[in-house]
Amino acid sequence: QVQLVESGGGLVQAGGSLRLSCTASGLTFSNYAMGWFRQAPGKEREFVAAIKWSAWSGISTFYADSVKGRFTISRDNAKNTVYLQMDTLKPEDTAVYYCAAKSGPLRGALTTNDMDYWGKGTLVTVSS
Numbered sequence: 001q002v003q004l005v006e007s008g009g010g011l012v013q014a015g016g017s018l019r020l021s022c023t024a025s026g027l028t029f030s031n032y033a034m035g036w037f038r039q040a041p042g043k044e045r046e047f048v049a050a051i052k053w054s055a056w057s058g059i060s061t062f063y064a065d066s067v068k069g070r071f072t073i074s075r076d077n078a079k080n081t082v083y084l085q086m087d088t089l090k091p092e093d094t095a096v097y098y099c100a101a102k103s104g105p106l107r108g109a110l111t112t113n114d115m116d117y118w119g120k121g122t123l124v125t126v127s128s
Contacts, residue, residue, distance in 0.1 A: 002026040002117045004099045009122030012089055016126075020084040022099030022119055033106035034075060034082040035115060038095035038124075045098065045112050049073040049084060052106035062109050067093075089126045096121040 008020040022034070033052040039045040051073045052060045061073055072085040082099060100115035 002101070004101060004117055004119035006097065006099045006119045006122040009097060009124045011125045011127065014089060014091055014126055014128050016089050017085070017087045018089065018124060020086065020097055020099075020122060020124070022082045022084075024080045024082075024099075024101060024117075027101065027117070029080040030077040032101040032103055032116075033110075034073075035100045035102060035110045036073060036082075036084045037098045037100060037110075037112065037115075038093075039098070039121075040092075040095040043095075047109050047111065048097070050102075050106055050110050051075050051082060053077060060106055062106070064109065086124070089124075091126045091128045094124060094126045096123050 003025045004022055006022045012018050035050040036048040037045050038048050047064050050062045070088045075082045098121045099119040101117040102115050
């Protein structure tokens with residue numbers, strides 16, 4: 001049974017930072033592309049960032065334009081964990097953040113339909 005468990009959400013002031021973590025179990029973590037998505041109240045779930053590791057090409061990352069330069073995705077295959085470092089946070093970053101896993105290659109930004117497994121989410125609130 002695959003489980004993805006997010007942590008690290010909370011309340012932060014605008015301009016501040018948070019680091020989200022997502023720990024996976026029940027799958028061969030290194031074989032999966034991992035993504036972060038978010039869903040703000042009344043809006044659709046949207047792509048934030050994704051990361052893939054392969055033995056021959058190393059690490060590949062992709063970001064939504066809205067977070068590029070402020071957020072950094074990383075992974076630790078030994079810990080089955082993916083991270084999202086969020087800096088210079090803005091009120092519009094307020095959302096529930098979801099971790100998700102995708103088998104197969106990573107060629108660019110992802111959609112919700114691309115993902116095989118989802119976590120339950122962690123709430124990030126950025127106050128102005």
